[in-house]
Amino acid sequence: MTAQVVLAATLGLLFALGTFLVLRRDVVRVVWGVSIISQAANVYLITMGGLSGGAPVGSFGESALPTDPLVQALVLTAIVIGFGTTALALVLTYRVYEEHGTIDTHALADADRTAADGGAVAAATTGTDSPAMETHDDTTTGGDEQ
Amino acid sequence: MTDQIVIAPILVALTTAVLTLLTRFDGRVEKAVSVGGAVAYAVAAAALANAVLLAPGGPATLTYGVSNWQAPFGIVLVADALSTFMIVLAAPIVVAAAVYSVVSVDEAGQRLSYHPLYHFMMLGVSGAFLTGDVFNLFVWFEVMLMSSYVLVLFYSGREHTRAALGYVVLNLLASALMLVAIGGLYATTGTLNMADMARRLADPAAYGVALAPTLGLGALLLAVFALKAGLVPFHFWVPSAYRAAPAPVTAMLAGVVKKVGVYAVIRLFFTVFGGATYATTSTFAYVGPVLVVLAAASILLGGVGAVGREDVDGLLAFSSIGQVGFIVLPLGAAMIAPDAATRLAGGETTLAAVGVAAALVYSLTHAIAKPLLFLASGTIRSALGSTAFSQLGGLARRTPLLAGAYLIGGLALVGVPPVLGFFGKLLVFRTVTEGLAVGVTSAGAMAAVMLVGAVLTIAYVTRGWNAVFWGPPSERVRTLIPERWGRSRYAGDAPDATGGADTVSPDGGPSTVTDRALVVQVAVIVALALSLVALGVGADAVVDGATDAAHAAIDTGSYVDAVGPAEPGTDYHPAGDGGGESDETHSLAAAWLGGGDP
Numbered sequence: 001m002t003a004q005v006v007l008a009a010t011l012g013l014l015f016a017l018g019t020f021l022v023l024r025r026d027v028v029r030v031v032w033g034v035s036i037i038s039q040a041a042n043v044y045l046i047t048m049g050g051l052s053g054g055a056p057v058g059s060f061g062e063s064a065l066p067t068d069p070l071v072q073a074l075v076l077t078a079i080v081i082g083f084g085t086t087a088l089a090l091v092l093t094y095r096v097y098e099e100h101g102t103i104d105t106h107a108l109a110d111a112d113r114t115a116a117d118g119g120a121v122a123a124a125t126t127g128t129d130s131p132a133m134e135t136h137d138d139t140t141t142g143g144d145e146q
Numbered sequence: 147m148t149d150q151i152v153i154a155p156i157l158v159a160l161t162t163a164v165l166t167l168l169t170r171f172d173g174r175v176e177k178a179v180s181v182g183g184a185v186a187y188a189v190a191a192a193a194l195a196n197a198v199l200l201a202p203g204g205p206a207t208l209t210y211g212v213s214n215w216q217a218p219f220g221i222v223l224v225a226d227a228l229s230t231f232m233i234v235l236a237a238p239i240v241v242a243a244a245v246y247s248v249v250s251v252d253e254a255g256q257r258l259s260y261h262p263l264y265h266f267m268m269l270g271v272s273g274a275f276l277t278g279d280v281f282n283l284f285v286w287f288e289v290m291l292m293s294s295y296v297l298v299l300f301y302s303g304r305e306h307t308r309a310a311l312g313y314v315v316l317n318l319l320a321s322a323l324m325l326v327a328i329g330g331l332y333a334t335t336g337t338l339n340m341a342d343m344a345r346r347l348a349d350p351a352a353y354g355v356a357l358a359p360t361l362g363l364g365a366l367l368l369a370v371f372a373l374k375a376g377l378v379p380f381h382f383w384v385p386s387a388y389r390a391a392p393a394p395v396t397a398m399l400a401g402v403v404k405k406v407g408v409y410a411v412i413r414l415f416f417t418v419f420g421g422a423t424y425a426t427t428s429t430f431a432y433v434g435p436v437l438v439v440l441a442a443a444s445i446l447l448g449g450v451g452a453v454g455r456e457d458v459d460g461l462l463a464f465s466s467i468g469q470v471g472f473i474v475l476p477l478g479a480a481m482i483a484p485d486a487a488t489r490l491a492g493g494e495t496t497l498a499a500v501g502v503a504a505a506l507v508y509s510l511t512h513a514i515a516k517p518l519l520f521l522a523s524g525t526i527r528s529a530l531g532s533t534a535f536s537q538l539g540g541l542a543r544r545t546p547l548l549a550g551a552y553l554i555g556g557l558a559l560v561g562v563p564p565v566l567g568f569f570g571k572l573l574v575f576r577t578v579t580e581g582l583a584v585g586v587t588s589a590g591a592m593a594a595v596m597l598v599g600a601v602l603t604i605a606y607v608t609r610g611w612n613a614v615f616w617g618p619p620s621e622r623v624r625t626l627i628p629e630r631w632g633r634s635r636y637a638g639d640a641p642d643a644t645g646g647a648d649t650v651s652p653d654g655g656p657s658t659v660t661d662r663a664l665v666v667q668v669a670v671i672v673a674l675a676l677s678l679v680a681l682g683v684g685a686d687a688v689v690d691g692a693t694d695a696a697h698a699a700i701d702t703g704s705y706v707d708a709v710g711p712a713e714p715g716t717d718y719h720p721a722g723d724g725g726g727e728s729d730e731t732h733s734l735a736a737a738w739l740g741g742g743d744p
Binding site for chain 2: 095
């Protein structure tokens with residue numbers, strides 16, 4: 001029972017911390033927040049399997065039935081997926097910084113607004129439109145891959 | 147009972163994705179593999195449809211136990227009429243967008259990563275449609291999303307990175323929520339298999355399931371699926387992500403990936419949660435009104451937003467939000483009075499079946515019309531460098547074929563016969579009027595919202611058409627396209643006439659579109675338009691297929707029978723953990739281990 005209470009409290013703390021970080025202005029903290037929330041979901045999954053039995057692997061000879069191993073398999077899958085998505089999110093953050101020179105979400109939103117208001121028309125009239133931009137972007141992407 | 151055909155779409159998509167990775171050394175080979183794989187996918191979808199929808203003696207439900215594990219213990223793939231309908235819906239768009247990609251996405255990008263990502267996305271979509279396991283659904287969602295993140299980010303310019311950031315963060319949060327919901331469902335029901343879960347929810351006393359938590363967990367899942375489908379208030383990512391992605395990817399996102407959210411709502415809430423009864427009312431009584439409100443808000447916000455846009459891409463993105471509202475509204479309306487008797491396609495049936503069938507026919511319309519429009523927008527952008535209304539006009543005189551195809555796509559959204567859109571809209575309205583007839587008081591309000599939405603659709607389709615294709619050619623159009631597209635092609639059949647890009651960029655500026663590429667792009671768009679008309683003319687078959695799929699979706703009993711999850715070996719209670727540690731977790735694995743213990 002105590003293990004359940006401790007885990008429940010930990011889960012609440014992790015979700016709260018993750019939510020707090022997601023609401024920050026700094027993109028890196030947002031990514032940390034998302035990452036913490038997905039880890040909290042993993043801990044939650046483990047808790048959901050019940051903690052009453054013995055270890056599912058290597059507990060031969062114990063009298064108690066093993067704890068449900070299925071949730072542990074699920075969490076392994078979720079951890080692998082979370083690893084990939086976190087890596088992508090961090091690379092994306094770096095790309096955002098490269099493109100905009102800032103990782104402040106408010107500054108990014110302002111840039112969004114100006115782009116929506118006049119950016120499209122300005123780009124269209126000056127001729128620096130998507131075909132030219134795509135070429136430029138591909139060279140930078142290629143550079144990052146090296 | 148295992149049918150190999152069920153896994154065919156998944157295997158084809160996986161094989162193609164790997165082959166495109168292996169053939170990256172040669173762009174031409176890679177493109178050929180990519181298009182060939184898309185065609186093979188369509189063949190696999192047709193074979194699956196032949197085995198399921200056209201099975202002798204009515205639609206069948208085929209299952210495939212991965213590694214031949216029995217139903218609740220291993221992952222099982224299930225192809226019933228609903229899953230097959232969705233796969234068939236996806237197949238033509240996969241082919242069309244793959245062909246369009248080859249001639250529109252820039253060469254360096256295609257060599258780098260485009261084709262593998264495209265097919266991995268299709269792998270995720272196919273898996274999500276076919277799986278019969280809730281956690282596996284989460285995994286396929288992630289496969290699909292992971293690829294779509296990179297595809298939205300594909301050009302990684304200023305607006306692309308910004309759009310992708312919002313898209314990625316929102317979807318990562320949704321994934322965490324989905325994981326929480328799935329974990330909770332496993333803890334309360336003791337299974338992850340959809341059929342087994344449906345059986346346990348329908349008869350909670352027999353399996354010792356505490357039903358109350360599943361309602362909240364279902365609400366979490368609903369939020370996740372609404373995000374995938376882009377319903378208000380989870381629509382924020384839609385316009386920017388659609389604008390950022392390359393045109394064929396946007397076509398796939400709007401046409402196919404969005405439908406995964408719709409499919410998940412139908413599968414989880416009609417098939418799995420449908421049988422559950424919470425304190426004398428069914429799941430539907432709680433979920434239905436929520437869906438109706440979300441859908442009505444989407445219809446209104448999408449419609450008003452689309453009318454106010456000043457560029458084609460923005461208009462189509464907001465239209466997409468509104469159209470998904472039209473898809474989800476009949477689902478919600480049908481949930482309010484699911485058992486009311488009515489008629490559909492010549493047979494007695496229930497309102498739930500009519501609602502699901504309406505949603506499916508409308509999904510099919512939207513799955514063809516919206517990619518058509520996005521691809522047309524992509525062609526306009528690559529030729530003219532802009533889709534802003536202020537820069538466009540009079541394109542109908544330059545390219546009547548493209549204009550005609552765009553018009554058919556627009557008419558499909560409006561719902562004008564003989565285009566398939568008419569039947570979609572007819573069924574959606576029919577669901578609501580039938581609801582009104584059986585005394586659903588809110589159906590009048592729904593009908594009013596849908597009428598307003600339909601008028602808004604007419605307004606933005608007309609406005610977009612007038613601004614882009616009608617009237618005298620704008621300055622930009624006159625400069626970049628001095629005469630009718632394709633005239634040079636007609637003028638001479640000389641081999642060198644096909645390679646020149648001079649019809650598009652007379653000023654020597656870099657153009658992304660060559661004459662031959664243009665012909666292929668327009669051909670793809672026209673083919674989609676013709677298929678809309680053809681499906682509209684042959685709407686009987688479409689409605690029949692959708693009706694079969696709807697019956698498969700709401701008939702939980704036969705779904706459970708077809709999958710046939712084994713009963714737990716014994717009714718297991720954690721006995722050996724003395725002293726109040728019994729947490730009532732009817733864990734399936736534990737039950738299985740306990741059952742095998744002599």
